[in-house]
Amino acid sequence: MTGSSTSVREGSLAGSTYVPPPAMSGDAGDRGSLRRRLRILHVLDRLDLGGTEKAVMKLVRGLEPELFENYICALRGTPTTDNAWASGVTVLHPGLEGTGFRFNVPRLVRVMKEVRPTVVHSRNWGGIEATVAARLAGVPVAIHSEHGYELEMSSGLPFHRRLLRHIAYRSSCAVATVTYDLRRYHAAQAWWNPEAINVLYNGVDGEEFRPQPAARDAVRRRLGIPADALVIGSVGRMVPLKDFATLLKAAEALAPEVPLLYVLLVGSGPELSRLQSYAGNSAQLAGRTVFPGTIDHVADMLNAMDIFVLPTLMEGMSNTLLEAMAIGLPVVATRVGGNPEILADGECGFLFTPRNLPELVGQLKMLLQDAQRRSRFGRAARERALRHFSLERMLKCYRDLYINLAIRRGAATASTGYVRN
Numbered sequence: 335m336t337g338s339s340t341s342v343r344e345g346s347l348a349g350s351t352y353v354p355p356p357a358m359s360g361d362a363g364d365r366g367s368l369r370r371r372l373r374i375l376h377v378l379d380r381l382d383l384g385g386t387e388k389a390v391m392k393l394v395r396g397l398e399p400e401l402f403e404n405y406i407c408a409l410r411g412t413p414t415t416d417n418a419w420a421s422g423v424t425v426l427h428p429g430l431e432g433t434g435f436r437f438n439v440p441r442l443v444r445v446m447k448e449v450r451p452t453v454v455h456s457r458n459w460g461g462i463e464a465t466v467a468a469r470l471a472g473v474p475v476a477i478h479s480e481h482g483y484e485l486e487m488s489s490g491l492p493f494h495r496r497l498l499r500h501i502a503y504r505s506s507c508a509v510a511t512v513t514y515d516l517r518r519y520h521a522a523q524a525w526w527n528p529e530a531i532n533v534l535y536n537g538v539d540g541e542e543f544r545p546q547p548a549a550r551d552a553v554r555r556r557l558g559i560p561a562d563a564l565v566i567g568s569v570g571r572m573v574p575l576k577d578f579a580t581l582l583k584a585a586e587a588l589a590p591e592v593p594l595l596y597v598l599l600v601g602s603g604p605e606l607s608r609l610q611s612y613a614g615n616s617a618q619l620a621g622r623t624v625f626p627g628t629i630d631h632v633a634d635m636l637n638a639m640d641i642f643v644l645p646t647l648m649e650g651m652s653n654t655l656l657e658a659m660a661i662g663l664p665v666v667a668t669r670v671g672g673n674p675e676i677l678a679d680g681e682c683g684f685l686f687t688p689r690n691l692p693e694l695v696g697q698l699k700m701l702l703q704d705a706q707r708r709s710r711f712g713r714a715a716r717e718r719a720l721r722h723f724s725l726e727r728m729l730k731c732y733r734d735l736y737i738n739l740a741i742r743r744g745a746a747t748a749s750t751g752y753v754r755n
Contacts, residue, residue, distance in 0.1 A: 371403040372740055375451035375473075377442070379460020381408045381425070384571070385653050386457050386481040389512070389536050394423045396729040402736070405449055409438065409460060442467035452745045453736050457481055462498055465505040474745035477735070478502050479510035479534070480520050482650025483671060484575075491523045499524040507739050510534050512651040513672030532735065536651050537728025540720045543633050543660035553638035557624050563596045564702055567639040569632055569654045570646075572603030577645045577668075577689065579605075582612055582619060584643075584694045589618035592702050597623040600635045636661040640708060641701050647688050649673055659683075659719035664711035666697050676723065682715035 374397075376390055394404040399422055406425045426445060442464055446454065453475040456464035461478070468476035491499070503509045503526050510532040511517040521528035554561055566585060570576045578599055585597045597619065599609065606625065613623035629635055632654070636642065642658035642665045649655075649671035656676065658665055665683035667673045679685045684697040701708050740746040 371399075371401055372453060372736055372746065373403045373405065373449070373451045374453045374455060374736060375405045375407055375446065375449055377407045377409065377454060377456040377461040377464040379409055379458065381406070385536075385650065388653055389481065390457070392537065392539070392725060393729065393732055396725060397733060401733075405451065407442075407445060407464075409442075439463050439467045439470065443471045446471035446473055452740055453477065455479065455736075456502075459495065459499075462502045465502045469505050474743040475508075475736070475739045476506050477508045477510065477739070478506045479512070480516050480650075481512050482516070483519075483648040487519075488648060496523050496525070500526065507743060508532055508735065510735075512536055513675050515671050515675065516650055534731050534735070535723055535728060536653055536656060537723055537725035538653070538656040538660045538719055539725045540660050540716075543636070543657045545662040545716070546633070546637050549634045549637040553634050557598070557626060557638070559596050559598070559624060559638065560594065563594045564592060564641075565596045565598050565639045566641045566643055566698060566702075567598030567600065567635070568643050568645070569600040569635060569657075570644075572599075572601050572605040572609060574605060575647055576605075577647050578609055579612065580645045580689055580691060580694065581643050582609060582616075582623070583691055584698055585623070586616055586618045587691070587695050588698060588702065589622070591699070595622065595702070598635065598639055599623070599625050600627075600629055600632065602628045632657060633661065636663060639663055641666065641698065643694075643698070644668060644673065645688070645694070646670065646673075651676070656719055656723050659715035659723075662712040662716040664701055664708050665715060666694065666701070678714070678718060682711050682718055 376394065378387060378390065381387060390406070394406070397404065404423045406423060408425065408427050426449070446467060451473055454464055454468040454473045455477040456462065457479055458481055465476040465478050499520065503524055509526070509530065511520060512533070512535060514533055517528050517531045517533055520526065521531055551561065553559075554563070554565075559565060566581070568576075568578060568581060570578075572578060581599070582597065585595060589595050597613070610625055613619040613625075626635065636658050639658075640663070642655075642663040644652060644655050644665065644667035646652070646668055647670065649668070651672040652667075655665060655667060655673065659676070659682065665677055667677050667683065667685055668688045669685040670688055674685060677683050677685060684701075686693040686697055701711070737746065
């Protein structure tokens with residue numbers, strides 16, 4: 335079996351255009367559906383503000399409110415982050431938490447008939463039932479996208495997940511992933527044609543994430559890091575998948591040769607106490623490893639670093655990798671998932687094999703000992719992030735995807751102001 339959903343690949347998206355419609359309104363009764371905003375219902379498992387949720391937040395904040403009306407449907411878990419979402423975005427909770435029932439099509443159908451979206455866009459396994467519900471509810475456009483990996487996915491998906499993904503993809507007007515690596519993986523797992531899957535890269539805000547020497551100095555003072563220290567660091571959830579232990583071991587090996595070496599690990603999670611214990615009990619790392627916890631202003635923390643390290647064992651498309659590059663940091667990252675698509679090895683950083691400690695130590699040593707290379711890699715990293723992975727580019731791809739599919743499905747026409755080449 336191979337996929338046959340409507341394909342709007344990245345190349346075709348780049349060539350399409352839109353013109354903002356004149357005097358568009360909300361659901362304006364007798365004006366008809368052609369003169370209302372496109373209503374998008376984003377279906378997520380939870381509102382935990384992980385990588386997927388942050389990407390959706392950027393999207394709903396960035397899409398023009400005169401063109402789009404966004405709803406967030408959080409299927410499971412107790413939402414605690416509603417206020418973090420953009421103003422004007424309605425967050426819905428269909429009361430599925432604690433049911434123990436994983437395939438909630440009937441409840442989603444009721445939500446969709448109430449909201450009446452033009453587009454339903456679900457993400458990952460947690461929202462897998464939404465495309466089927468969209469078909470049953472008569473929603474014109476249904477999209478499903480895959481944003482990342484879980485550790486247990488390394489050995490392949492169980493049969494029931496493969497089958498349900500295939501059904502969800504078949505129920506969709508379009509299927510998307512955020513990297514070509516994820517496209518290959520999910521096409522194989524769901525018996526789907528990879529060419530029928532769109533690749534829509536995440537984007538980074540180059541204004542929010544930019545080099546700021548003042549922030550660098552202020553953060554170092556606040557955290558007790560000397561101004562002349564060489565700081566290697568990372569940002570992320572402290573879980574086994576991220577493998578921050580390998581980063582600490584590499585720093586431990588380098589410390590005798592780099593007296594001013596410091597480590598800055600930003601984030602929290604179940605592995606935090608174990609990592610803190612390891613650093614505190616190490617003669618080389620004690621007093622030179624800082625764990626500030628979860629921080630809202632990630633850009634400031636990144637500015638305090640000299641080298642960003644991403645030692646993760648699996649990765650979809652890392653937002654923090656993009657952010658570090660946009661800050662202008664040289665990066666050392668594992669050769670997994672979407673990392674090789676983002677990072678140009680030898681131009682703006684290095685790629686290494688997961689858990690290969692000698693390889694990581696060697697690459698960090700080269701960068702720590704060569705300030706000119708760090709500077710050159712950092713400039714190249716920022717240029718690459720802004721050229722290929724800008725927030726503006728991401729928003730255009732999603733904007734065009736929604737508009738083009740709405741036109742193809744008869745839910746919008748050129749008279750709305752949405753125009754295709």
